[in-house]
Amino acid sequence: MNFTQKEIITIVGYGWVGQANALSFSNAGYKVYYYDTGKPELRYADKYAELYKTITPLASPLAQDSGNTWYIICVGDRVSFDGEQDISAIQGALESLKNTKGGIVLRSTVLPAHLASLHFDYYVPEFLHEKKAVEECMTPQYFIVGSRDAISRQPSFFNLWQQRATKTFYGTPEEASYLKYLSNIWNALRVAFVNEFGNAMAYPVDKEKIAGIEKVTDFFFERKSYLRYGKSFGGHCLPKDTRAFFAWHKKQGKDMSLIEGMCKSNDNHQIIEKKYPHLPEWFSEWVRPQISGWVALRALKSSIQKKLKKLFRKT
Ligand SMILES: NC(=O)c1ccc[n+]([C@@H]2O[C@H](COP(=O)([O-])OP(=O)(O)OC[C@H]3O[C@@H](n4cnc5c(N)ncnc54)[C@H](O)[C@@H]3O)[C@@H](O)[C@H]2O)c1
CATH class of the missing domain: 1.10.1040.10 (N-(1-d-carboxylethyl)-l-norvaline Dehydrogenase; domain 2)
Structure with missing residues (x-):
């Protein structure tokens, strides 16, 4: 396979969200690995059997570590019937990455107050629906980024997500979680x-x-x-x-x-x-607004400006 994107992606936690992210990154031309402590069932095999073959399992989370590796954390939280959130699995996954040279993007759902104890570069909560998850990963409805420090190095896929999202938000991890x-x-x-x-x-x-x-x-x-x-x-x-x-x-x-x-x-x-089990089933999806002429023009102008900047830098 010819990888068109420069970063290496390691998905940590290969459940519904991890697999949707892995498949969509692979489809977008990234080399994708995954690490999971369990033996996860393949959730989207009906539609993406071939694409699954491009994603490589790792025996340890840091097996493909480099300054160019981005870890996408999709480990689940657990919530008891009375509402107690257990984030120990997420803490464990982040702990296993503490010596990384790469960057960490947390996607798990975590209560705002619990984020303070976690170490990551960006908190980008996931808004996908299970039935359209793979498609929604690279065309997210919302691109919401929570960061504690001034944004310095950003992975290239942030640009992709930002361009395709209907709305973008930059703020603290706690604000991202509240959203x-x-x-x-x-x-x-x-x-x-x-x-x-x-x-x-x-x-x-x-x-x-x-x-x-x-x-x-x-x-x-x-x-x-x-x-x-x-x-x-x-x-x-x-x-x-x-x-x-x-x-x-x-x-x-x-x-x-x-x-x-x-x-x-x-x-x-x-x-x-x-x-009454005959109650109607329903499933939901994000409704993307029709893109107006002005928005399309602005997007075109910004993409031309970026290309020109790149061109001038090279010459
Ligand atoms: N399912 C959805 O539609 C959806 C949508 C948006 C957000 N989310 C959030 O995303 C998170 C993940 O959801 P999910 O449905 O994919 O969960 P999941 O339970 O299907 O998958 C989590 C995976 O993480 C693995 N895991 C646990 N500890 C690990 C560790 N230390 N290292 C590596 N892997 C580990 C588990 O074995 C499991 O396969 C949750 O916080 C959830 O709330 C889910």
Whole structure:
């Protein structure tokens, strides 16, 4: 394979997020390695069987270390039912990289207050959806960068992500983390709200009752992502992240009654869902705004300026 990109990528934690990142980096021309303490199942093999073959496992995380290696940390946090976030696996992964010559980009979801104990160069929370994860990695909806120091050396893929994202944010790691939780909680809140409202109208005992609820909710919400009456919010992230957020802030004496109530409402809806499994399935994706003529022109102008600068530097 002919690698067109100069940096070496080592993915640490090869689960849903790690594999999506690995596949998208490989597809973009990077040499990609991964290290995982377990034996992860291949999550996207149906669609990307060939691309998987380009990604090389490592026996130890620093096996391909160099000043040109970027580590993408995709190790998972764990959250107990009462909302306690356990980041020991993430701490362990970062600890194993403490002698690196390369750079570290943390992608795991970590509560703002827990970031202080972690060592990394950039915190870039991941916003992908599992069903479109590989595509969303190189075309992220949001490019949010948290950094403690003035930004010095940046990997080349930051440019790619920035150019393709609909919005970019530079701030502290804690701000980046708040944005990640804000997005997840807002998505969860909309799901719980529509479901609770729909249940107030009628229980979804049959298709007619569901159609009656949809007639009302779809009039305003037009079946938009997270705004469809149907199953409760679930998956690997929303329940875990909403619980961790409200439990930690409640412990600090903050009023979390809305977010806590949302989790309770969703738990109640899960009981209804078990009774009526024909509740509509839904999955969401980011809706990318239509790019306006001005935005396109600005992007073209900036790309021409960059190319000219490079040209002048060479001559
Ligand atoms: N799944 C999603 O859609 C999604 C979306 C956005 C963000 N996130 C966040 O990204 C993080 C990862 O999520 P995931 O769903 O990929 O988790 P996952 O549990 O599927 O994968 C994590 C992997 O890390 C490995 N691991 C644990 N400790 C390790 C260590 N010390 N070194 C190397 N590997 C180690 C595990 O064996 C596992 O394969 C979580 O914090 C999650 O909240 C997930």
